[in-house]
Amino acid sequence: SPFDSSFVVAVLVAATLWVLAATLVRLPVSTTHAILGAIMLQGIFLFGLSSLAWDFLVIRILLPLAGGPLAALIGIYLFERLTKRPQVPGKEKPKWVELAHWGSAAATAYARGANDAPKMAVLGGFFLVANSVESVWVPYSIVAVAVLVGSLVLGRRVAQTLIGRAFPLDYGQRLRAGIATAALVSAGAYFGAPLSTTHVHAGATAGASGLKESIRWALRGMVLPWLVTLPAAGLLAIGVAVIGPRLLALL
Template sequence: MVFVLLVFVCVLAFANGANDNCKGVATLVGFGAARPRQALIWAAVTTACGAVVSYWISGALVDKFSRSLFEAGIALDHGFFVAVLFGALGWVLIATKSGLPVSTTHAITGALLGAGLVAFSGAGIRWGFLVDKFAKPLALSPVLSLAVVFLLAWPVTRLVRRYSSACVCVVPAQQPAQLGGAAGALTMSAAAPAGATIVTGYGGACEAQPAIAAATGSMVASAIHWFSSGMVGFARGWNDAPKIAALGTVAAAAVAPESGRPLVFLLVTAAMAAGGLVAGASVLETLARKVTPLPLAESLAASAVTSTLVSLASWHGLPVSTTHVSTGAIIGAGLKNNAREVRWGKVGEIVLSWLITLPVSGVLASGAKLLLGWL
């Protein structure tokens, strides 16, 4: 049973990576800043980094998904966690195969409830704790991200439009800058390395100079976009790895009391990264191309808000769903860009998959728990 439990933990982490790794980089692909394979590699690397860091700063999340949902003194054996993993894993695999971005957090929560209802008839479940620490963050996070992105995208759009054509270049000092002209107005600066001059301007101004180095506003915006997308992956690994690892802590303690916990985190980290690389393309396609077009400003706002909200939730030990936050952010970005271009049919499919995640996972877990009880 210990071996089965560890295998299920790894498979759930793999399925989680396949469904969730792409949530941060979908805006990169949607805008055209990265090819799908590039985006998935970036997502795998940043998710793995977040998962590794979570080993040291995720005690609250590990506790919530291993013991805190149940009353003190309730015995949770290996069979219980196998049933929970089966319930969560079954639904996440089905959704990933269908290209639906569902919440592993929701699936684990539903599976915990389903197995708990069979094992303890509901008497051992802390219902108030469930509402305050699980239900509220999960329900509010997509609405909050949608609203924040919709509002934030307006000033971001103005900044991008104003500065995207700005340029800065370093030219040899002996080469006089060609101020003015059709290429765009230039300004020379004395704050430059010896033997060089810094020139700033707009449009194609810098292109007319024999520059040693140059940067444009669009290049800076692209770098910020990549960084914020990577931060979503980091925050996601930070928030999700402890939830999955928590389900394997019982087995880890039985196998190796001292080194079991780091072993489980290592397995979860590797499986999450591999899942996104091997099987993440389907959900990436849904979020990047089937929900709404994403111009640069809206993409930037969606990535920045998603990474910020998930990081804050992880820091405070709140089990939010990166799926809900990122999808809400993408929809908010689409509303800001053009509400008529949001594909509401696909949005409806995604929301429906969210609504049925908890009951389906619960039914699968309760069935697994009943079956294990008969064996």
């Protein structure tokens, strides 16, 4: 129905505006939290608290989203402590490491596509005819192209911020953090659990470093999306839902 369509449009516009604004100021944010906040708060505003399936929401969405980064942090931290080996000064980096790093980066990108793309594609697919071939391929194709273009145009801004916040890791720690991120996010996609690749990787990196400052920064990054991104995107969605139709009526 038109009303349902306006709900989805408000979610898309709100999430897009929030992520774009954060990108322009070089801040890494979670698209997952933005979409979730836009859906939840707009739904509560329009239909009330009882409109949400809270059991499903908590067990299948909120718990994995909150627990994934913590699992990455704790798991890698324990692994590093249990398998820690003394560093050998002057030891050269193996030749295969560079290729392995690119491999883990590619695996993480694949995992992100498997976990993040459906969240956006399903919203776009809402406007296509059900059970048609296009309803499967068109949304994913559009999202894939949009992710590539966005990365090429504005991705460098966020990358520079993340590089500036990076903590020193040796090649083994970086590789294990990348593999852990790819594995955990891929597992989330397989089991249908939405995860934030940004925060899972931050947790894995902090766990690999074992530094208190790194862990504090990662934990702060896990909490802020719930306090900032989720409500901000939700309020934007409500604003679009309320003001949008009135603006269209004036045209």
